Amino acid sequence: MGTDLKRRILGLLFLLVGVGVGALAERSFMFYTEYPTVVLSPDRELSLDVILRNTGVSSETIVLEVAGPAGWNARFETSSYPVMQIGAVHLLAEAEKPTTVRFKAKPPSGARTGTYTFTLTARTEDGKLSQSLPVRVVLQATPTPTDAEKETKLTLSVSYPSLENPAGKDFTYDITIRNEAPTERVVNLRGQVPFLWRAYFTPRWQTDTRITSIKVGANSVETVRFVVTPPVGVEQGEYPLVFVAQADGDTASLSLKAVVTGTYDLRLGTESEVTGQGDTRNIRATEGRERTFTLYLWNAGTAPLTHLTFFATKPAGWEVTFVPERIEELPPLSLALKPEKVTVKIKPAARAIPGDYQVSLVASATQDREQMDLRVTVAAGMGWGWVGVGVVVVVVAGLTGIFVRLGRR
Amino acid sequence: MGAVFWKELADHLGSRRFFLLSLIILVVAGTSVYLGIQGFQQNPGAAQDFPYLRLFTTAPGALPSFLSFLAFFGPLLAVLLGFDAVNSEFTRGTVSRVLAQPIYRDAWINGKFLAGLATLGIVVVSIVLLIFGLGLFALGFPPDGPELARLGVFLVVALLYLGFWLALGILYSVLFRSTASSALAAVATWLFFTLFLYMIAGVVADQVVPVRADSPAEAWLRHENLRDFILRFSPVALFEEATLPILVPSYRGLSLLALLMQPGVPTNPLPLGQSLLVGWPQLVGLLALTSVCFAAAYLVFMRREIRTS
Incomplete structure (x- = not known):
């Protein structure tokens, strides 16, 4: 029982001590930078992130001051946009995220090389807490060789360097430009394409805006779209393309490949559709009498069609023949320049009842197939027609004759 | 008999009746061909086989086909030629004068019948030739052999059918003394067979074998058979049944059986012999009716006392 009481008293004591310690640590904040010593070339400005964090229980307003060599225009700025010069920071109590401010200083012109020390001071408004942070700036006249290499670097990359499209379609490459220089640069864009091909550039998400150059931020990446239009009637094959990016006398190029596949488009037309006069798709014929019809066919694609054969679906008893019966190769219209002619001989059945019939002419190549429906009236x-007229006349005359002759009696 | 035949024929052909008949013929033939050809041109592929036969059987628009026209009005023409053949001679008192000539008595009635038949023959042949000529003009090709053969058979059957009505007219003209009563009797008979028998057959069949939509097939069969049985007393129905297989070569069945079997029956045309077999019983019935009718007229006339008392 006695030991139990002791334990309780001991526990109470610990509790008191804990509260005391807590009361002591009630107000505190952290003030530091990740890079207390920096190396700088004289023509550049120092920009250093300084981190503040409130570890106490109450919110604090921290006043920032800086002491150091004169003429450096040393100042604090916000690290977020918009950039403002600041003199104090308000830290919320128990903030999870630290606040970052930017310490900036520019070496005065003609500053000598050497080590300069700035003392950054942060204190609470009432002055009870204060922390100072020494920052040493080593000024070096010559930049490091690695820096020089980096500054001129421009790299290009593309996910799909070789595209395949049927003729008549554009080739679109999304090219990523990486500016590894620490400064923002304007990159001029250029494309080397085969003769008669056209190329233009657009931003990736604004495809109706055509651009010739793009601004790429320091150490950042931009994507441009390189659109290449092959000429009409391009032949199938592989075409090399070169994308060139140029910035400040620094050139990078990227080899691309466009593979054009052929298109096959067989078209059929009548004489009136091609020449403006002659047979339309509604033609006249006489039963049992052969007539000719000229079928025009051409290849509106880009690759030659091969092994064209013809056949016709027709009413029973009809004869439809094609001269020639087959065509071995039909080059594209852009190469052949005039449509091919096929003579179709259509012979209706001898006992075809007068009226409208449908005849479908089908031309099929290995690659494509096309059909044309003809309406044949x-x-x-008239050969038998006159016989019919004769029969009617004889019958009518016979009846009349009988009536006239016998009626008089 | 030859003299009687030629004299009667001349009388028929020279009469106003014949002139009116010819006019009707021209109109009927013309319209039926015109409408038939119009129907062909709407869908030329469907009428490809036997177009000439189709000219006689298709019924375009509101007009009946030539076949049903002949079945319905043909009897009227025939009766018109026959109803006053004998009794008008009695009323005019010319019988004894004619029969006083050195001719046989049967030659007189035979001559009258044959002259009427020849007149009807001229009429029917004229119609068929007219349709034929107009069809030739519109279609531009002649009918082929089977079509011609079928048309020839059709002509014979049509003549047989009209012969029955002529014989009926002559029978009435022998039976009735007055031309008016023989004309009325003939028209009444015509109406009975063309209209009333069709109604009566339906009514009787419904009464004897009532059928509903869910009746078994046997009931339907008996119903149809009974109806057909009654109908076949009518020469009109016989004529229609006999000519259908002749003019429609793919027709191969009659009544209910044909309807039931339709999906399983091929539709290619039959040869003429087979088509004739389909309608053969009706043809024989028609021939029998004509013969019986004329034989009755013949017998009654032969036994008639012709002297005016």
Whole structure:
């Protein structure tokens, strides 16, 4: 029982001590930088992130001061946009995230090389807490060789360097430009394309804006779209393209490849559709009498069609023949320059009832197939027609004759 | 008999009746061909086989086909030629004068019948030739062999059918003394067979074998058979059944059986012999009716006392 009481008293004591310690650590903050010593070339400005963090229980307003060599225009700025010069920072109590401010200083012109020390001081408004942070700046006249190498570097990359498209379609390459220089640069864009090809550039998400150069931030990346249009009637094959980016006398190029596949487009037309006069798709024929019809066919694609054969779906008893019966190769219209002619001989059945019939002409190549429907209006042949008229006349005359002759009696 | 035949034929052909008949013929033939050809041109592929036969059987628009026209009005023409053949001679008192000539008595009635038949023959042949000529003009090709053969058979059957009505007219003209009563009787008979028998057959069949939509097939069969049985007393129905297989070469069945079997029956045309077999019983019935009718007229006339008392 006695030991139990002791334990309780001991516990109470610890608690008191803890509260006391807590009361002591009630107000505190951290003030530091990750890089207390920096190396700087004289023509550049120092820009250093300084971190503040409130570790106490109450919010604090921290006044920032700096002491150091004169003429450096040493100052504090916000690290976030918009950039403002600041003199104090308010830190919320128990903030999880530290506040970062930027310490900036520019060496005065003609500053000598050597080590300069700035003392940054942060104190609470009432002056009860204060922390100082020495920052040493080593001024070096010549930049390091690695820096020089980096400054001129421009790299290009593309995910799909070789594209395949049928003729008539654009080739679109999304090219990533990486500016590894620490300064923002304007990159001029250029494309080397085969003769008669056209190329232009657009920003990646603004495809209706055409650009010839793009601004790339320091150490950052931009993506441009390189659009290449092959000429009409381009032949199938592989075409090399070169994308060139140029900035401050610094050139980078990227080899690309465009593979054009051929298109096959067989078209059929009548004489009136091609020449403006002659047979339309509605033609006339006489039963049992052969007539010719000229079928025009051409290749609106870019690759030659091969092994063209013809056939026709027709009413029973009809004869449809093609001269020639087959065409071995039909080059594209852009190369052939005039459509091919095929003579179609259509012979309606001898006992075709006058009226409209449909005849479908089908041309099929290995690569494509096309159909044309003809409406054939069949007229009655007059040879037997006159016989019919004769029969009617004889019958009518016979009846009349009988009536006239016998009626008088 | 030859003299009687030629004299009667001349009388028929020279009469106003014949002139009116010819006019009707021209109109009917013309319209039926015109409408038939119009129907062909709407869908020329469908009418490809036997277009000439189709000219006689297709019924475009509101007009009946030539076939049904002939079945319905043909009897009227025939009766018109026959109803006053004998009794008008009695009323005019010319019988004894004619029969006083040195001719046989049967030659007189035979001559009258044959002259009427020849007149009807001229009429029917004229119609068929007209349709034929107009069809030739519109289609531009002649009918082929089977079509011609079928048209020839059709002509014979049509003549047989009209012959029955002519014989009926002559029978009435022998039976009735007055031309008015024989004309009325003939028209009544015509109406009975063309209209009333069709109604009666339906009514009787419904009464004897009532059927509903869910009746078993046997009931339907009996119903149809009974109806057909009654209908076949009518020469009109016989004529239609006999000519259908002749003019529609793919037709191969009658009544309910044809309807039931339709999906399983091929539709290619039959040869003429087979088509004739399909309609053969009706043809024989028609021939029998004509013969019986004329034989009755013949017998009654032969036994008639012709002297005016």
